Amino acid sequence: MITTDIKNKITEAIKANRGNYPSDAKHAASLSVTTSVYSAIKNGQTERVLSDANWISIARKLGVSLRGEMEWKIARTETFDFIMTQLELAQTGSLSGILCDIPNIGKTFTARHYVKTHPNAVYIDCSQVKTKLKLVRKIAAEFGTNSRGRYSDVYDDLVYYLRSIENPLIILDEAGDLQYEAFLELKALWNATERCCAWYMMGADGLKEKINRSIECRKVGYTEMLSRYGDRYSKVSPDDGKDRARFLMGQARAVAKLNAPAGVDPADIARISGGGLRRVYTEIEKLKRQQP
Numbered sequence: 001m002i003t004t005d006i007k008n009k010i011t012e013a014i015k016a017n018r019g020n021y022p023s024d025a026k027h028a029a030s031l032s033v034t035t036s037v038y039s040a041i042k043n044g045q046t047e048r049v050l051s052d053a054n055w056i057s058i059a060r061k062l063g064v065s066l067r068g069e070m071e072w073k074i075a076r077t078e079t080f081d082f083i084m085t086q087l088e089l090a091q092t093g094s095l096s097g098i099l100c101d102i103p104n105i106g107k108t109f110t111a112r113h114y115v116k117t118h119p120n121a122v123y124i125d126c127s128q129v130k131t132k133l134k135l136v137r138k139i140a141a142e143f144g145t146n147s148r149g150r151y152s153d154v155y156d157d158l159v160y161y162l163r164s165i166e167n168p169l170i171i172l173d174e175a176g177d178l179q180y181e182a183f184l185e186l187k188a189l190w191n192a193t194e195r196c197c198a199w200y201m202m203g204a205d206g207l208k209e210k211i212n213r214s215i216e217c218r219k220v221g222y223t224e225m226l227s228r229y230g231d232r233y234s235k236v237s238p239d240d241g242k243d244r245a246r247f248l249m250g251q252a253r254a255v256a257k258l259n260a261p262a263g264v265d266p267a268d269i270a271r272i273s274g275g276g277l278r279r280v281y282t283e284i285e286k287l288k289r290q291q292p
Contacts, residue, residue: 002055006066007046010055013062014041020119022165026144031058063112070288072281073258074113077251079106082236087114090198091121091169096190098175098201098226100208100233102244104276105251107202111171120168127174132181136189139170159192169198176207180219187225201229208233248275255280261287 014031021027028038033054040049050058059066074080083099083106090097101107115123122142129138133151140158141147147154162168172178172186190199201207214222238244252275256266259280264287273279 002052010059010064011041013064017062021144029144030142070285075255075258077106077254079236080110083110084114090200091167094195094198096199096229098229098233100203100205101235102237103204104278106277108173111173120165123171125173127177130177130179132185135182162193162197172201174203175201176203176210184221187221190228252280259284
């Protein structure tokens with residue numbers, strides 16, 4: 001049962017997300033609701049306009065937790081500043097790039113935050129849409145274009161829309177999980193939207209290894225695709241082991257300092273986490289739940 005409080009939280013998220021779309025109709029389409037339902041929600045109506053399943057679907061798309069959510073402040077870590085700068089440069093210049101780095105340093109968090117604060121930017125978790133059809137339909141759905149018709153129509157409508165709006169950006173997280181046909185389709189999409197759309201791939205070192213291995217094996221499409229994404233891999237964390245450890249602990253302390261409960265030493269949380277930001281979040285959540 002979706003309570004009224006949760007519906008109100010979702011409604012606030014809908015309002016906050018509206019600025020990323022050029023019209024109510026496009027925003028409604030991205031949320032998979034009709035314009036009449038969208039209008040009702042926008043005007044404050046939450047009862048009998050959507051099923052619980054529809055509310056849950058919108059909550060998932062907008063990242064709204066259905067349980068109690070603790071306040072989380074954004075720390076300007078090295079990873080955060082680096083990726084935000086790269087994404088802004090990519091979007092304003094319709095450029096493309098690839099970031100390959102170790103996990104658990106804040107790549108996904110930063111990308112999701114960027115999309116929330118910049119219009120015409122979408123975030124795609126490629127681990128959930130590994131095939132060509134699912135990937136393209138997901139991108140189309142995020143932009144609010146036709147995503148359920150014949151695939152050729154979905155593709156053509158998406159290309160037309162990307163070439164029509166101002167500075168679109170598509171962030172492809174966990175890109176190493178994509179199947180071969182999906183990679184080839186990304187190359188085709190890049191060709192069709194050249195100088196009109198920015199593309200930014202992110203992944204762990206496995207993405208870099210996958211692309212390089214495919215190029216060495218002369219697998220069709222990978223050399224061309226890498227060239228379209230700048231012919232290089234970006235990286236935030238240092239290569240040297242000691243420098244990397246300092247980098248990780250510095251980020252963990254910065255996040256803990258902003259979010260840990262009063263009286264808790266951020267250095268202790270950083271030490272327990274080993275520098276991993278997911279562990280930092282878990283430890284802080286645990287401490288806050290223990291508070292009266």
